[in-house]
Amino acid sequence: MSSLGFFLIAIFTLAAGLAAATMPKLIHAALCFALTFVGVAAFYFLLGAEFVGLVQVFVYVGAVAVLIVFTILLTPRDAEKDRSFKWSGAWIALVVFGGLLWAILKTPRLGTAAPVISALSVRQIGKILMTDYVWPLQCVGVLLTAALIGALVLVMEEKR
Amino acid sequence: MLSGLAGVPVWVGQIASSLINIIALLVVFLSLFALVSVLERKILARIQNRLGPNRVGPFGLLQPVADGIKMLIKEDIVPARADKVVHFLAPILIAATAILALGIIPYGRNMTPFTIDGGILFFFAIGSTTELSVFMAGWGSNNKFSILGAMRAIAQMVSYELPLLITVLPIVMVVGSLTPDAIVAAQGNYSLGILPHWFVFTPWGAVAFILFFVSGLVESNRTPFDVPEGESEIVAGHMTEYSGFKYAIFFMGEYLGMFAVSGLAVTLFLGGWHAPVRILEVVPSYVWFFLKLSVLIFVFIWVRGTLPRTRVDQVMNFAWKFMLPMAFACILAAAVWHYAGHHLIGWLYSLVVVVVVYLMLSRFIGTGKKFAPRTYRFAE
Numbered sequence: 001m002s003s004l005g006f007f008l009i010a011i012f013t014l015a016a017g018l019a020a021a022t023m024p025k026l027i028h029a030a031l032c033f034a035l036t037f038v039g040v041a042a043f044y045f046l047l048g049a050e051f052v053g054l055v056q057v058f059v060y061v062g063a064v065a066v067l068i069v070f071t072i073l074l075t076p077r078d079a080e081k082d083r084s085f086k087w088s089g090a091w092i093a094l095v096v097f098g099g100l101l102w103a104i105l106k107t108p109r110l111g112t113a114a115p116v117i118s119a120l121s122v123r124q125i126g127k128i129l130m131t132d133y134v135w136p137l138q139c140v141g142v143l144l145t146a147a148l149i150g151a152l153v154l155v156m157e158e159k160r
Numbered sequence: 161m162l163s164g165l166a167g168v169p170v171w172v173g174q175i176a177s178s179l180i181n182i183i184a185l186l187v188v189f190l191s192l193f194a195l196v197s198v199l200e201r202k203i204l205a206r207i208q209n210r211l212g213p214n215r216v217g218p219f220g221l222l223q224p225v226a227d228g229i230k231m232l233i234k235e236d237i238v239p240a241r242a243d244k245v246v247h248f249l250a251p252i253l254i255a256a257t258a259i260l261a262l263g264i265i266p267y268g269r270n271m272t273p274f275t276i277d278g279g280i281l282f283f284f285a286i287g288s289t290t291e292l293s294v295f296m297a298g299w300g301s302n303n304k305f306s307i308l309g310a311m312r313a314i315a316q317m318v319s320y321e322l323p324l325l326i327t328v329l330p331i332v333m334v335v336g337s338l339t340p341d342a343i344v345a346a347q348g349n350y351s352l353g354i355l356p357h358w359f360v361f362t363p364w365g366a367v368a369f370i371l372f373f374v375s376g377l378v379e380s381n382r383t384p385f386d387v388p389e390g391e392s393e394i395v396a397g398h399m400t401e402y403s404g405f406k407y408a409i410f411f412m413g414e415y416l417g418m419f420a421v422s423g424l425a426v427t428l429f430l431g432g433w434h435a436p437v438r439i440l441e442v443v444p445s446y447v448w449f450f451l452k453l454s455v456l457i458f459v460f461i462w463v464r465g466t467l468p469r470t471r472v473d474q475v476m477n478f479a480w481k482f483m484l485p486m487a488f489a490c491i492l493a494a495a496v497w498h499y500a501g502h503h504l505i506g507w508l509y510s511l512v513v514v515v516v517v518y519l520m521l522s523r524f525i526g527t528g529k530k531f532a533p534r535t536y537r538f539a540e
Contacts, residue, residue: 027299031246034292054281062288066314069295073311122278122338 005046013039026072034065051122181273185262193415194224200461207465227408234404239302242401246300251402251409253293258416261286265423266340268433268446278338283424284325287379290417291317294388294398297410301401309397312472313388316378319479324375326487327368330494331359331428340424344432354438358431363511364493369429371487373456376421378475380414383464387472422456423449430456481525489517 016035023029037060044053129137198213198220205212213220238247264279266272276282291314298310332338335346349357359365378385389397399410426432430452433445440448470478493510500506 025243027243027246031292031296050277051281054278054285058281058285058288061292062285066291066295066318069292069299070314073299122281123336 002046006043009039009042009046013043027069030065030068030072033068034061037061037065051125178274181263185259185273189259189262189416189419190412192419193412194228196415196457197227197411198223200464203458203461204465207462231405231408236404236406237401239401241302243300243302246296247401248300248406250293250297250300250398251406251413253296254290254413255409255416257286257289257293258413258420261420262416262423264340265420265427266344266432267423267449268444271433271446272341275339275341279340280328280332280338280343280424283420284321284328287417287420288321290379297402298398301398303401305394305396305400306398309388309394309400312394313381313398315472316385316387316475316479319476320375320378320483323371323479323483323487324379326484327372327375327490328428330364330368330490333491334359334494334498340427340432344427344434347431348434350438356431356434356436358429358434360429360431362494362497362507363514364490364497365429367486367493367514368490369425371483371490372425372429373459375483376418376425377460377463378479380418380421380460382418382460384467384470385475386469387475390469418457418460419453422453422460425456426452482521485521486517489514492517 013036016032016039020029020032020036023032037056041053041056041060044050044056201223202212202220213223216222216226238244261283263274264272264276264282272279294313294317295310298306298308298313301307331343335343337343347356347358351357355361360369377383381388388394389399394400399407402410426449433449435441435443435445435448493513496513497506497510500509
């Protein structure tokens, strides 16, 4: 049952990703990219990581996809005219693929099945974030606040 | 009890129970949609001194049936230059996400259709995809009014999502859970048997409830904040190029979204399905839930009939300069209340926090303009 689910979600996610890479219109590509995010969230749900899956939908579909769409809307349209095949892109893709393949092959194969990990509840995640990982959390908070203020300052200077 | 089902595999049972839940949700909320759409017209008519729909059926109650048939047999017009697929998918996505969001609300004792550990988060995660579908509608129509409406809608939805979320935080903090059932259970006690422990009766809860309700009004694009579809400015915003049943589905999605936000407000602040007085717990719990839901929906309609539309800049300023700081004040006040030990003294402390922040905000925001009392001239 779960392996069937895995294959269905994998096909869906990969198809959406491929569509995002090949669609002729940028907006279509962005919408397909949002579908890819949904597919990744479905993977998290399949693995029992509800919280991560929900955050994936919330942040990526709700915010990042909207951001991408806005970026496309606010940039000039002539970016669409050059549709020829680019060798540099292919090289980068090959290098990234090779790196990932190397990392996967380097991982020692587990002879036995991994012990079952009980799914983390939201409460546990909250406790860990507030105790062991409180400093990283605070640093991320400060970083995001700085980014927010920076964005505001940029916009305000443009107005003058 | 389930001996008749003994030989059936587990997954069949799971799918069957999910299907039953889904069908119940659809039946209840689609008929509620039909009912509310005619009630809204009746109430608006009452506010505007008219009669409202009264031709079809008793008191015009069969009006939604007539409307539905009309919508179904209307021609479906898609603009020639429209992006056909995106144009087609947008209304479906809006209605589907609204129905999904309805799935996590506890409608009565043991009556949560889908129990998810992070139910509240699920609600907002699903709700946040509405922006994308509104954008799809606006962009797919290939119409200037549509795209303008979609931009306005996204701008105000993104802005009001923050207060909507942050007003939920104090409740999650106090209850210590993201599960709607746990939040309802935390409001289940009574003082002296007559004072329910609903969060709306604490100072921070009352403020958070008002903020949540206003944000809900914005998120469902209802009248004081219907800037995205203001008829007098941009035809119908992102719905300009939709006709026939697609328009009806947009309409339905908007209503279902309104039900979802009101249902969540009932769950979070108004004690969910609990009765207002302990003795009245004998009345079935879902009756209380739907009573509270209808009160909130009535307020939605009442506000629509009473208030004029706001301007775009007013909507935005209100979100960032007032709603957001007040929402943060709610968190602070809830923390004070929680650590002073849910008693009268904590109640007073948190009232002080809220009032001080409110006064400071009104002093900072106040532009110092003095408005003379309005004078009216009536026709003789």
